[in-house]
Amino acid sequence: MRALFLAIVQRDLLLAARLGAGAGLGVFFFAMTVTLLPFGLGPDLPLLSRIGPGMIWIAATLASLLALDRLFQADYEDGSLDQLAIAPLPLELVVLAKAIAHWIATAVPLILVSPLLALFLNVPASSMPMLVLSLLVGTPALNLLGAVGAALTVSLRRGGLLLAVLVLPLYVPVVIFGVNAVAAVEAGQGMLNPGLLLGMGMSLFALGIAPLAGAAALRLHLG
């Protein structure tokens, strides 16, 4: 069972690597969104440095939506989802495996470039470790909750926009916790501040409900 779980993660990562463009474009979108900010707000460095962490978080949240609608769709269209549904691995764990692979393929590249973009926005270097840590801890929640939305809209041809409408309200707490974790460090609090812990809690909570809800959503489209 563990072998099958890992095989799914590996397969999805291989597919993502072979297609390649997905993660690269996501990073480019992330960078582009952040680049638009000074154009919209003016090159006011104190202002940019003040709103920088929040903007990085919002851009990362939006970028995480980009490839989300394809999370289950390719497997749904070519029938491999039907195969996975009758495999010895519970569908809940299939959802989890695919969500993990998706997180590694799409969120990790964003997290890796986030310090660079934060630099562009004049975010103080002392905030960088916390920014990266908060993204590392919070983005799994985005991915897992997003997986539920992707499963709900798997059979819809143009589900991408609907998917965004479904999951963005659920992302509100994640963004609040993540941004406040960075703000707390800037205000002189330690790394283990409430924002970070709550963001971690949010990811654990999503880990609890997303596989269940995602599998239920996939089953109704397969049945």
Next chain:
Amino acid sequence: MMGGLLHWLAMGGYWPFVWPAYAVAAIVLGGLAAETVRRHRAARIRAAALERAGPVNS
């Protein structure tokens, strides 16, 4: 009498907020009620026509 009415309508100076608030509530809830009743009537007529046309077995 007239002054009393005007005094009431003025709502202590808050009339530009109090009356629109009640108006918005009336429009949204009244609109929902009107739409509900209209669709209910149409659906009932169609279902009744169906019942007359043949035996229902649902």
Next chain:
Amino acid sequence: MWSFANPQRFLGLSRRLVPWLASATGLLFAAGLLDALVLSPPDYQQGESVRMMYVHVPASWMALFVYTLMAGASLVFLVWRHALADVAARAAAPLGAGFTAVSLATGSLWGKPMWGTFWVWDARLTSVLVLFFLYIGYIALRGAIEDETRAGRAGAVLALVGFVNVPIIKFSVDWWNTLHQPASVSRLDAPAIDASILTPLLLMAAAYMALFATLLLLRMETEIYARRVRAAAMREVAAAQARDETGEAAGAAARP
């Protein structure tokens, strides 16, 4: 209790209840509006602006109540597969969205004299705004999936996921609000609970509830009628197809 889950029995019960509920709605609104706008005294702090509370606060209550009801119905539908529960959830969603919209609009109008602007990202109103988006997502998802059963189950999963997230969203927004705003900014809330305020507030809440119950039953009836009409149309199509096939088979056999 399950006997009401039969659509025919539900229709019978609902048809008997609706006239009573509709009359109650009319009476409660008449009494509530009279008390809210005329009889109740102005608040000693907020003056006449307190009258906006009587349309705003019950709408916020209804927004949360209807979402809870939808989540409950969704759970019943997913676990026991009761079609009537799905009908209830679907019928409730636009009503809940309506109450949420009323809460937002009246809250904003009430905020203007209190804060000086129509919107200050007050914790309560912001939570209600997110709740409004949850309603819109539910309605959009159901509208996007054509197959009735699939739409019902997808909606049920979404309503439940949304419902378990509501307390978290509420908590996070409250927390965010305390971090970003001076505590002196007054919140849209009932002032000290006084009988002169409580009576119109509860009367309006009861009027909203009666209106919701009336419209919910009517919308559920509508949905049941519509499903019958659809089922009949499907049977007709199936019968026509069967006729065509047997006709073709007969024609093929008749050919030399």
